[in-house]
Amino acid sequence: MNHAAPPSDSVLWAKADRHLLRYGGDFVRYVPARAEGAFLYDTAGKKVLDFTSGQMSAILGHSHPEIVAVVREQVAKLDHLFSGMISEPVVALAEALAALVPDLPKVMLLSTGGEANEAAIRLAKLVTGKWEIVGFAQSWHGMTGGAAAATYKAGRRGIGPLIPGSYAIPAPNAYRPRFPGISWQQELDDSFDLLDRQCTGNLAAFIAEPILSSGGVIDLPVGYLRALRQKCTERGMLLILDEAQTGIGRTGLMFAFERDGVVPDILTLSKTLGVGLPLAAVMTSDAISAEADARDYLFLTTHVNDPLPAAVGVKVLEIVQRDRLAERAASLGARLAAGLRGLQQRHACVGDVRGRGLLLGLEFDAANGRSAAEISDAVTDTALDLGLSANIVRGAVSGATMRIAPPLTVNEAEIDLGVELLDAAIRRVMQ
Numbered sequence: 402m403n404h405a406a407p408p409s410d411s412v413l414w415a416k417a418d419r420h421l422l423r424y425g426g427d428f429v430r431y432v433p434a435r436a437e438g439a440f441l442y443d444t445a446g447k448k449v450l451d452f453t454s455g456q457m458s459a460i461l462g463h464s465h466p467e468i469v470a471v472v473r474e475q476v477a478k479l480d481h482l483f484s485g486m487i488s489e490p491v492v493a494l495a496e497a498l499a500a501l502v503p504d505l506p507k508v509m510l511l512s513t514g515g516e517a518n519e520a521a522i523r524l525a526k527l528v529t530g531k532w533e534i535v536g537f538a539q540s541w542h543g544m545t546g547g548a549a550a551a552t553y554k555a556g557r558r559g560i561g562p563l564i565p566g567s568y569a570i571p572a573p574n575a576y577r578p579r580f581p582g583i584s585w586q587q588e589l590d591d592s593f594d595l596l597d598r599q600c601t602g603n604l605a606a607f608i609a610e611p612i613l614s615s616g617g618v619i620d621l622p623v624g625y626l627r628a629l630r631q632k633c634t635e636r637g638m639l640l641i642l643d644e645a646q647t648g649i650g651r652t653g654l655m656f657a658f659e660r661d662g663v664v665p666d667i668l669t670l671s672k673t674l675g676v677g678l679p680l681a682a683v684m685t686s687d688a689i690s691a692e693a694d695a696r697d698y699l700f701l702t703t704h705v706n707d708p709l710p711a712a713v714g715v716k717v718l719e720i721v722q723r724d725r726l727a728e729r730a731a732s733l734g735a736r737l738a739a740g741l742r743g744l745q746q747r748h749a750c751v752g753d754v755r756g757r758g759l760l761l762g763l764e765f766d767a768a769n770g771r772s773a774a775e776i777s778d779a780v781t782d783t784a785l786d787l788g789l790s791a792n793i794v795r796g797a798v799s800g801a802t803m804r805i806a807p808p809l810t811v812n813e814a815e816i817d818l819g820v821e822l823l824d825a826a827i828r829r830v831m832q
């Protein structure tokens with residue numbers, strides 16, 4: 402085969418600047434040419450430790466050999482079908498997911514997180530006969546209509562009306578409480594009191610991430626989900642949990658909701674389920690599924706229940722369970738958290754370390770006359786120079802939080818290397 406030589410960086414960037422539409426700020430000035438395990442490599446051979454698992458998805462690391470084999474095999478055997486047809490991998494994945502959440506045995510497979518939430522919101526509206534949807538003010542559920550209307554972290558400006566009947570309540574924030582001294586239970590009670598006054602009696606569902614990742618890695622305190630579930634039940638609302646980032650072992654359990662012993666009415670999975678390939682799932686109960694059938698639920702898409710991504714999902718669940726990756730996330734997460742707490746002790750600009758398993762947040766504080774935003778930007782850039790990719794999420798309430806979420810297949814040495822690189826980056830920035 403005749404491979405054209407890769408363009409030099411400056412040629413590539415000139416073409417990128419000329420032809421790529423921006424969709425979320427600047428592009429990262431590092432261009433991976435290949436990735437393997439927890440590392441990215443550019444054409445010059447620069448190696449970067451991927452502490453964001455791509456877009457918080459690649460829990461098996463990059464190009465896991467068994468995933469590569471399944472993709473090759475399945476694309477050659479049965480790739481894509483008429484949307485009304487089913488196939489063996491689709492049934493196998495639905496069965497495997499149902500075995501993990503026996504209360505939610507009805508499964509639909511889609512491509513993206515936004516799409517799964519769109520389908521979940523549509524399902525909740527149809528079966529309740531109501532249309533008002535509530536989310537957290539720091540949420541991210543996706544860019545499609547209904548998902549975007551329930552996303553309050555960003556993206557609400559300049560696009561005309563969103564969906565009427567969309568409401569937000571603040572997520573509890575232990576590090577930077579909105580009302581210091583007020584318990585999360587009181588804050589939740591007040592929020593629902595306000596909600597009851599604003600809504601028109603048509604509350605269909607609450608949609609929540611168990612850990613608000615893009616919102617600043619805000620972990621809902623133990624007991625919160627149960628209290629939220631109770632608020633929903635009292636109002637005849639469904640609870641939709643979006644485990645795009647927290648599902649499939651990431652937090653040390655297969656699903657984050659297991660910690661709280663609360664099963665949602667509808668569960669959406671995406672990112673981690675396909676380990677970087679476009680696969681999402683909506684899961685619900687027999688009762689909701691029966692009501693949806695009775696009311697002619699429609700969510701027909703080109704890639705619904707496609708065999709290729711489904712075969713990937715089957716293999717992902719097999720590997721995660723076989724290799725006990727949820728337990729691994731718990732133990733390696735403890736090692737990573739200890740390392741990050743060491744940084745907190747050494748550096749005044751590290752204000753808080755939080756999260757669960759291998760989904761951790763490191764929040765920067767202002768220090769030495771520099772703002773948290775300024776410090777976090779400089780640390781991220783310096784870390785990348787040194788060979789570590791991590792990203793910062795900003796919020797009105799949460800200052801500047803670095804999200805740290807390496808693949809679950811990462812090893813101890815890679816965890817320690819990540820902490821060392823971050824330490825060096827902070828040291829260099831704060832000198």
Ligand SMILES: Cc1ncc(COP(=O)(O)O)c(C=O)c1O
Nearest residue numbers: 513514515541542543610643645
């Ligand atoms: C919790 C959560 N839900 C949904 C989405 C949207 O997923 P997608 O970008 O695949 O549509 C994201 C993406 O960042 C997310 O973090």
